[in-house]
Amino acid sequence: MMRWIEFIFQKAERHPFIVATALALFMLLIPVFLRPIHTPDEGRYAEVTRDMLENRSWLVPHLNGYPHLTKPPLFYDIAAVFFTLFGVKLFAIRLVSLASFLAALYFCIGWAGRRAGQRAAALSGLIGATLIPSAVAAEFADLNMLLTLWLVLGLLFFFDALEKPDHLYSWYWAWGLLGMGFMTKGPPALIIPSGTVFLYRLFSGRKFAVPFRKWILGIALYCLIAFPWYIWTLHREGDKLVNFWVGQIFRRTVAGPGAATRLPGYYLILFLFGSMGWSFLAVYKLCQHLRTKWRLNASQIQGKSFLSHGVRIFKILLQDMRTLSQDELWLVCWIVATIVPFSIALSQMPSYILPCFPAFGLVLALHFSRKNYREGEEKILHKTFFVSMMIIVISLWGWSFYGFYMVRTPCLNVPRFIQKHLEPAWIDYQFRPLRGRPFVMIQYSCFYPTFNFENRRYSVLVKESIYPQWQYDPALSISEAKLTQWVEENRPIAIILESRHIKDFQDERWKNLIVYFQGERYSLLVTPAVGLDKLH
Secondary structure (H helix, E strand, O other): OHHHHHHHHHHHHHOHHHHHHHHHHHHHHHHHHHOOOOOOHHHHHHHHHHHHHHHOOOOOOEEOOEEOOOOOOHHHHHHHHHHHHHOOOHHHHHHHHHHHHHHHHHHHHHHHHHHHOHHHHHHHHHHHHOOHHHHHHHOOOOOHHHHHHHHHHHHHHHHHHHHOOOOHHHHHHHHHHHHHHHHHHOOHHHHHHHHHHHHHHHHHOOOOOOOHHHHHHHHHHHHHHHOHHHHHHHHHHHHHHHHHHHHHHHHHHOOOOOHHHOOOOHHHHHHHHHOOOHHHHHHHHHHHHHHHHHHHOHHHHOOOOHHHHHHHHHHHHHHHHHHOOHHHHHHHHHHHHHHHHHHHOOOOOHHHHOOHHHHHHHHHHHHHHHOOOOOOHHHHHHHHHHHHHHHHHHHHHHHHHHHHHHOOOOOOOOOHHHHHHHHHHHHHHHHHHHOOOOOEEEEEOOOOHHHHHHHOOOOEEEHHHOOOOOOOOHHHEEOHHHHHHHHHOOOOEEEEEEHHHHHHHOOHHHOOOEEEEEOOOEEEEEOHHHOHHHOO
8 A cells, every 4th residue: 555655646746736636536526425414504505505596696695585694795606606507506515615625725736836846746735635624624515615715825925925025916916815715704814814924023033025005005905805895784784794793703702601611722632633644743743853952952951840841842942933944934823823813712613723724734845845854754754644545535435425325214213423414414305306396394493504405495484483593584484373273274384393392293283294204303294285204
């Protein structure tokens, strides 16, 4: 097997783009096409895009008939183009993430090649393609990989512009692409670049040679791209926009109820174990370096306290940051500027630090392409690549094939810890023959956009069971009394609910309902008029 890995490395040095593309498609195409839909995230992004395409509402995203202003519309607009090209299919919206991943990977390969030669380009492609968080995000239907693409392009162009201030195109491309990032996910596209520039200025000690006028023009370009939609939406849907951006975002990041149970160093742990293989190799090399420095300074620290040792290690790391090449320092600042702000925040969403992984891959590529190897170090690179690739293939392929098979079984029977993900996918699969039939889909006590997307229709929500903080279109709601009347009249109705609420439908009023599926987490009730009981 190691001969094959050695062959891949050799080919990558000759054809880095082709090898990286083949490797990425080999690992990710099967999950893109086969993996069951992930609830609730993939269903929400897919349904908002479907609604946008169907109603031609390109500037104001909607979810179940109500303005959905949690994110700007750029991702949904791009995903709608993919729906137009490939049909309203789940794999089509996943292709947005896959295409973004490949574009970011290509740009990293080209940038590394210009900075450190063909070997750096090859390593950038091989490492970048086998970083686990990036690979997982590349086959997932959400906007995080698209945001990562804008940040990769923008920050690398920004560094090139700082290195060569006379290259106007790099400077304005950087600001424009970072503005596209703000139109994709908002504040992260401002926080990460700002933090990167600040840390780089702090640790490099360099004064930027870019004239003040160019800074003003660049910032103006960023604002011109990033802010008009927010201003327009604030004028048109001000109460809804403020409710999310001020209320929900503040509660999640500043006054979150889970602060007491937050795992300390969550994002640092996620970074180390998420990119396992390459991160372990980086830690191993760092420990080797610190041990060498420790021995050189043994006389100065002998007999010191544990705290003194920690301070000494910190000083060594700071000194080493100043000895890094300028491009490596920029990438390290990029990583720190991504991890630290979200570590301060109270939320614990793995996708928040996704933009730091391409920078990590580039740091490793530049480092290993510039150093002189001792005997055996090339084999360590090969083994790390192999382990990382196999983790991605085994986990993504295994889950995709298993899920694809299980949602097509007549009776779903899966372990409890994966029921949350497979039960909605199983229910969705049962609905597929009904897409062209006239029936009303009702969601009781919960709302999952996944079911809207798979059925290509809105859900009617039961008023009494809706949580007060939910935002919904009153025209798509129904009282429990009205629902009872519809059931008694044997109208074609399918009711989706959490299984803990199925006891609410056990009295005489609901005698016309058939329990088609009762899972550990979700249940599906239908009236005979739907005809779902005849499908098996």
